[in-house]
Amino acid sequence: MKAAISSLTISKNLNFHHHSATTLSRSSLLNPKPLSPTPSFLAPKPTTTKDLHTRINFTTKFPFRTKTFSSPMACSYKPEQARAPPALPLPVPPVTKFKIGLCQLSVTPDKERNIAHARKAIEEAAGKGAQLVLLPEIWNSPYSNDCFPVYAEDIDAGGDASPSTAMLSAAARLLKITIVGGSIPERSGDKLYNACCVFGTDGKLLAKHRKIHLFDIDIPGKITFIESKTLTAGQSPTIVDTDVGRIGIGICYDLRFQELAMIYAARGAHLLCYPGAFNMTTGPLHWELLQRARAVDNQDFSCM
Numbered sequence: 001m002k003a004a005i006s007s008l009t010i011s012k013n014l015n016f017h018h019h020s021a022t023t024l025s026r027s028s029l030l031n032p033k034p035l036s037p038t039p040s041f042l043a044p045k046p047t048t049t050k051d052l053h054t055r056i057n058f059t060t061k062f063p064f065r066t067k068t069f070s071s072p073m074a075c076s077y078k079p080e081q082a083r084a085p086p087a088l089p090l091p092v093p094p095v096t097k098f099k100i101g102l103c104q105l106s107v108t109p110d111k112e113r114n115i116a117h118a119r120k121a122i123e124e125a126a127g128k129g130a131q132l133v134l135l136p137e138i139w140n141s142p143y144s145n146d147c148f149p150v151y152a153e154d155i156d157a158g159g160d161a162s163p164s165t166a167m168l169s170a171a172a173r174l175l176k177i178t179i180v181g182g183s184i185p186e187r188s189g190d191k192l193y194n195a196c197c198v199f200g201t202d203g204k205l206l207a208k209h210r211k212i213h214l215f216d217i218d219i220p221g222k223i224t225f226i227e228s229k230t231l232t233a234g235q236s237p238t239i240v241d242t243d244v245g246r247i248g249i250g251i252c253y254d255l256r257f258q259e260l261a262m263i264y265a266a267r268g269a270h271l272l273c274y275p276g277a278f279n280m281t282t283g284p285l286h287w288e289l290l291q292r293a294r295a296v297d298n299q300d301f302s303c304m
Contacts, residue, residue: 090268093245100303101125101133103182107142111151114140115167118182122168126175132244134303135182137252137277138194140164145230152185152192155208165197165205173203178242182275183211183251191232196251196275198240206242210234211251212260223281237263245270248300252276255290258297265298272302 103121107114118139125133137143141151153162160166168181179199186195186208194211212234214227237260238249248264248271255274264272272294278287295302 091241091246091270093270095131095244098131098244099129101128101130102303103133103135105136105139107139109142109147111140111163115164118164119167119171122171122177122179123175126177130177132178132180132242134180134273134275135168137183137196137275138185139182140184143277145226148185148192148230149187152187154188155184155186155195155197156188168197168199169203169205172199172201176201178244180247180249180273180275185231186210192230193234194227194231194251195234196238196249198242198247198249201243207238207240207249209238209249209251210236211254212237213253213257215253217282219281239264239267239269248272250274252278255294256286258294261294261298261300261302265300269300272298272300274302 101122101124103118103125105114105118105121118135122133122135140153141147153164155162155165158166164184165181168179171177172179178201181197181199183194183196186193194214196209196211197205198207198209200206210233211231214231214233216226216228218224218226240247240249246267246269248261248267248269250260250272252274254260255276261272274291274294276287278284291302294300
């Protein structure tokens with residue numbers, strides 16, 4: 001140990017005062033001299049009136065500088081704000097209690113029949129007092145990559161180009177309810193999307209959400225489905241103000257990703273809606289668990 005201590009050296013590059021290389025003795029290690037009050041890497045303190053005047057003039061020439069000279073270790077970090085960040089003002093729900101109708105539909109290859117069946121389910125839910133009605137994912141078409149291009153509609157064009165959304169708009173207006181219209185295959189240019197439309201009580205389209213997280217799965221011997229084979233992923237979260245409150249929209253597999261729900265909660269959503277069409281292989285393991293998790297994590301109501 002003594003030999004190790006006596007052989008230690010320090011190079012001039014590590015010496016504050018740039019002396020030549022020095023051999024440190026055992027006594028110098030055990031009884032070190034105090035450092036200079038002003039090490040060479042710090043600016044010297046003003047010692048004369050002239051020095052002080054020079055430094056003040058320097059700060060005057062550059063107004064963005066402060067005349068308060070602080071330690072290089074000074075920091076603007078305010079831990080009290082990190083522990084208790086200011087709360088965002090959240091919107092007050094327009095209603096404190098309302099009934100939601102969740103419509104479960106059996107889909108057939110007949111598109112017109114699917115649309116008529118969905119309308120009947122909406123009317124039944126509204127007749128039982130539902131102010132908000134939800135449809136499932138891809139309710140107007142069989143759920144397959146072969147069917148998506150055939151059943152896809154131009155939602156932006158509306159009218160005859162989108163009979164499914166025309167029905168939803170008319171039903172919302174006539175029944176004076178808000179409809180989260182599940183989802184349908186949407187054609188936009190040369191791309192296909194899995195899109196959910198939200199209609200207000202006046203029948204107007206309030207929002208359109210395109211499924212962000214496409215469901216690509218391959219479980220050998222059980223299920224293989226690659227949505228991205230035909231569909232394009234959406235790019236934006238969707239939050240919408242309605243007569244029953246502020247709603248954050250996701251579609252099926254969007255539910256799996258907590259970050260989307262966190263965005264909606266941060267933007268003041270009262271309710272998270274995830275229209276879905278889960279398969280029977282992975283679905284039973286996830287739909288209730290994830291639905292409850294999103295609600296608990298974000299202290300929001302959630303429905304599917």
